[in-house]
Amino acid sequence: MPGKSPWKVAATATAVVLLAAGCSSGSSDDTEVLPNSISIGIAEPTSLVPSNSIETSGSQVLASLFYPLVRFDAKSNPYPVAAQSITHDKANRVWTIRLKPGFTFSNGEPVVADNYLDAWNYGAYGPNGQLASYFFQRIDGFADLQAKDPDDGGPEKAPEPKAKKLRGLKKVNNLTFTVTLTEGFAGWQSVMGYDAFFPLPKAAFSGDGVLNKDFGEAPIGNGPFKMKGTWQHDEKIVVEKVADFKGTIPKVSGITWKIYQDLGAQYADLVGGNLDIETKIPIENLASASSDLGTRLARTPSSSFSFVGFPMYDDKYKNPDVRRALSMAINRQEMTDQVFLGSEQPATSFVSPQVAGARPNSCGQWCEYNPTRAKQLYTAANGPRDIKISYNTDGGHKAWVDAMCNQIKASLAVNCTGVGLPKLKDLLAKVRAKEDVGLIRLGWAMDYPLMESYLGPLYTSDGSSNYYGYNNTTFDSLVRQGSAAPTVAQSQKLWNEAEDQLVRDMPVLPLRFGQNVFGYSEKVTDVTMDLFGKVDIYAVDIAG
Amino acid sequence: MFRFIVRRLLQMVLTFFGATFVVYALMFAYVDDPLQALVGDRPVTDSQRAALNARYHLDEGFFAQYWHYIKGLLTGDFGQSLTGRSIGDMLSQAWPVTIRLALLSIVIAAVVAIGAGVLSGIRRGGVFDTVTLVLTLIVLAMPIVVLAPLAQLVFGIQLGWFPPTAGRNAGLYELLLPALVLGSLVIATELRVTRTSVAENLRADYVRTAKAKGLAPRRVIGVHVLRNSLIPVITLIGVDIGVLMSGAIVTEGVFNIPGVGFNLFRGIRTEDGPLVVGFVSVLVIVFLVINLIVDLLYAALDPRIRYE
Numbered sequence: 001m002p003g004k005s006p007w008k009v010a011a012t013a014t015a016v017v018l019l020a021a022g023c024s025s026g027s028s029d030d031t032e033v034l035p036n037s038i039s040i041g042i043a044e045p046t047s048l049v050p051s052n053s054i055e056t057s058g059s060q061v062l063a064s065l066f067y068p069l070v071r072f073d074a075k076s077n078p079y080p081v082a083a084q085s086i087t088h089d090k091a092n093r094v095w096t097i098r099l100k101p102g103f104t105f106s107n108g109e110p111v112v113a114d115n116y117l118d119a120w121n122y123g124a125y126g127p128n129g130q131l132a133s134y135f136f137q138r139i140d141g142f143a144d145l146q147a148k149d150p151d152d153g154g155p156e157k158a159p160e161p162k163a164k165k166l167r168g169l170k171k172v173n174n175l176t177f178t179v180t181l182t183e184g185f186a187g188w189q190s191v192m193g194y195d196a197f198f199p200l201p202k203a204a205f206s207g208d209g210v211l212n213k214d215f216g217e218a219p220i221g222n223g224p225f226k227m228k229g230t231w232q233h234d235e236k237i238v239v240e241k242v243a244d245f246k247g248t249i250p251k252v253s254g255i256t257w258k259i260y261q262d263l264g265a266q267y268a269d270l271v272g273g274n275l276d277i278e279t280k281i282p283i284e285n286l287a288s289a290s291s292d293l294g295t296r297l298a299r300t301p302s303s304s305f306s307f308v309g310f311p312m313y314d315d316k317y318k319n320p321d322v323r324r325a326l327s328m329a330i331n332r333q334e335m336t337d338q339v340f341l342g343s344e345q346p347a348t349s350f351v352s353p354q355v356a357g358a359r360p361n362s363c364g365q366w367c368e369y370n371p372t373r374a375k376q377l378y379t380a381a382n383g384p385r386d387i388k389i390s391y392n393t394d395g396g397h398k399a400w401v402d403a404m405c406n407q408i409k410a411s412l413a414v415n416c417t418g419v420g421l422p423k424l425k426d427l428l429a430k431v432r433a434k435e436d437v438g439l440i441r442l443g444w445a446m447d448y449p450l451m452e453s454y455l456g457p458l459y460t461s462d463g464s465s466n467y468y469g470y471n472n473t474t475f476d477s478l479v480r481q482g483s484a485a486p487t488v489a490q491s492q493k494l495w496n497e498a499e500d501q502l503v504r505d506m507p508v509l510p511l512r513f514g515q516n517v518f519g520y521s522e523k524v525t526d527v528t529m530d531l532f533g534k535v536d537i538y539a540v541d542i543a544g
Numbered sequence: 545m546f547r548f549i550v551r552r553l554l555q556m557v558l559t560f561f562g563a564t565f566v567v568y569a570l571m572f573a574y575v576d577d578p579l580q581a582l583v584g585d586r587p588v589t590d591s592q593r594a595a596l597n598a599r600y601h602l603d604e605g606f607f608a609q610y611w612h613y614i615k616g617l618l619t620g621d622f623g624q625s626l627t628g629r630s631i632g633d634m635l636s637q638a639w640p641v642t643i644r645l646a647l648l649s650i651v652i653a654a655v656v657a658i659g660a661g662v663l664s665g666i667r668r669g670g671v672f673d674t675v676t677l678v679l680t681l682i683v684l685a686m687p688i689v690v691l692a693p694l695a696q697l698v699f700g701i702q703l704g705w706f707p708p709t710a711g712r713n714a715g716l717y718e719l720l721l722p723a724l725v726l727g728s729l730v731i732a733t734e735l736r737v738t739r740t741s742v743a744e745n746l747r748a749d750y751v752r753t754a755k756a757k758g759l760a761p762r763r764v765i766g767v768h769v770l771r772n773s774l775i776p777v778i779t780l781i782g783v784d785i786g787v788l789m790s791g792a793i794v795t796e797g798v799f800n801i802p803g804v805g806f807n808l809f810r811g812i813r814t815e816d817g818p819l820v821v822g823f824v825s826v827l828v829i830v831f832l833v834i835n836l837i838v839d840l841l842y843a844a845l846d847p848r849i850r851y852e
Binding site: 044046047126127128129130131133134145146147161216232233234235259260261262264265266268269271272274423425 | 576577580589590591592594595596599627628629633634637638693696697700701704707708709711712713796797798799800802806809810
């Protein structure tokens, strides 16, 4: 090379590079796109195995590949879909599920009771490590499928669980099976609407209870769509219509689930015309979204619930009047309007009012902005002069925590500071150690549309997410009675009574209910989203 | 020359293991509870924890985990990410697009920087020099987190000259905008270095000699000045490849390119130790190889340099 002109070297190198960049790639456009098909933006799913799916992106894709036992109407009451009928005994303990005949998986296998039993047993079996396995915990025998690590994180291997199959699942005939619960639960039908309860075909298993390693790459379902090719990680998942599907037939003939890492990039593609539906418009783009999208920007309620918990172990917050005063000192509407630009709604109840039986304004006067009354109450109750609100800094909470602090300062003339901790678990570790963290930033999204999905985990004394330590035996027993009540209406009545107890005790301060803020292109119409943050794939249609 | 390369390759092996060890140790210290990160705010049940701990060796000590990792690595197995995907597959899917992007932006940056740098070096203080000075200052002052979305908004959406996002199989045209944005990270420094270097060499004795010999000005600059001025620029370009890989974390996110930068970011966010270490290990190799190539290029540019 010495002696040659450097220009020549550079030119050759450039040519080589440009050739490499140009040649090694095809066109990025989906040349194989079907007519009448649409594209919907999602994030990379963690898994497409139904019992391992716990986030919205995977759940969206699965909703197109599988046909659930029940779906929910506008009032979030369940109705059978893949099931012909779902009946139960007087105690709500033994549930009989009769399947509609004639349904097949996309590989041609008929859907039979065994497909459900196989899938549920697989999902519930502890050593399979399925992330949605907790959905099966009400079924009789669930505990026997679990094995506890003997030395809690130590090197010793966990023992084999006692059983491999759920005792509570029994096949009656090819199209009928029964589910026996550990204790009666009136809302079990709603629980079965979740992804974890989808059936799996025989082809999914390579042995008894052993799932094919690659099943999640191209799941075979009983739904209106089937996989076209396999899951192209970080890129897209293409599904196409199943010919002569027996259930509700969607109006579009295919969906390309385009995978994005960043909501902003997704928004750019939506506005640029490369994407049909974005299910979550990022808050940075909300200001320009109404002019970019016009009437194609829409909002529907979602199930997410943001609140702050009061540390019940801290004497400063022992007096319910202090908690009520703080609740009245904040202006929820201002917060949702100014900080969230209307993408969330003020919360004035402890259970999302979208859930069947729940009331929109159960918190009443205590959740209304009333600074004068708040100040009186606070002074009379001799509330603390220094308020802290602890939050995790990785979730974009700083803006509203600061806003909330300013409102408290203005209304109560006390000092208020927001304390940021890196992660939620750092915060929860402090709460568990009963440290002085002040108010605790928390959030919740329901698992199934029942009041119990809020009341149970968040507020009962053994609730899985009751970090703040609220403990009221009256409340606990009302929730339990509600779950055991013979009819759903009676359950709802008891659960409402339980919520009234929460209003009296104010263990948490309800702040906001979430909304799906979504946008779509001119190509599609009839775009709706449900409480779970999923697009209704049966309703969406091509425009014009 | 041959002995030099062999020696460097042997050094690389040591550097590689040292670097992976350090990165592994850092990730081990950073990662606290990846299972919790996997499920979000939900509690993880005991039996899930037991099953997943066993699968990913999370309940073992640092050296045991590192041993498992190295053992896999030596047999060509990068292990599994926490979502169950093979990291080897992820690497082979992510690298091609990132390499294309980085090469394209290196070429764009180098062509523009050397061209403009030589021109402004020759006409120091002229209009062109002043204008490029101002422009480079603006580009230097713009962080990529601003530049990337701005370029996407203006050229991708409003003007519609380029597609707003690229994707894994992006062609030259789709990669052009992200490459321009990425290249702007390094273009300013490369330009300034070329300019200074050219201006300095123009005053050197050998240039005066060449001119006195009566050589055409074009040959004086094109061969004598440029060749000597390129040595620092080549070093800079070598280092810049590293800058481009890190800048790619933002650019790849904005333009939806599922490459190396994105996977690193995802690994860090989800506390996925094996994923981060896998990608960093390959990045280390890339750095080492590029540095070797840069060293070899010196010899091509400057006959006085000999490797023994």
